[in-house]
Amino acid sequence: MFYVYILKSKKDNELYIGYSSNLKERIKWHIGGKSQATKWRLPIELIYYEAYKDKKDATKREIF
Numbered sequence: 001m002f003y004v005y006i007l008k009s010k011k012d013n014e015l016y017i018g019y020s021s022n023l024k025e026r027i028k029w030h031i032g033g034k035s036q037a038t039k040w041r042l043p044i045e046l047i048y049y050e051a052y053k054d055k056k057d058a059t060k061r062e063i064f
Contacts, residue, residue, distance in 0.1 A: 001021070001051050001052065001053060002019060002020070002021050002051070002052045002053075002054070002055050002057070002058035003019060003020055003021070003023040003026075003049050003050065003051055003052070003058065004017065004018070004019045004049065004050045004052070004058050004061045004062050005017070005018055005019070005020070005023060005026070005027070005046060005048065005049040005050075006046075006047050006048040006049070007027075007030060007038060007044045007045065007046055007047065008044065008045055008047045009038070009041035009042070009043075009044050010043045010044065010045060011041050011042065011043065012041060014041060015047075016030075016037060016038050016041070016044070017062055018037075018062065019058045019059060019061075019062045021055070023049060027046055030044055031043075031044065
């Protein structure tokens with residue numbers, strides 16, 4: 001499965017959209033400050049996700 005997810009920064013209320021084949025680990029990565037894209041926006045929270053069987057569908061949705 002592939003997941004498209006939305007994170008919301010509690011610091012500036014901005015949203016971040018991404019995708020991953022391992023949602024739990026990717027969220028831990030973001031929350032742990034290991035992502036360059038979100039580490040300056042901490043703390044963040046997962047507010048939404050969708051699951052897809054195909055990576056192509058997930059990447060299309062992420063861009064949309």
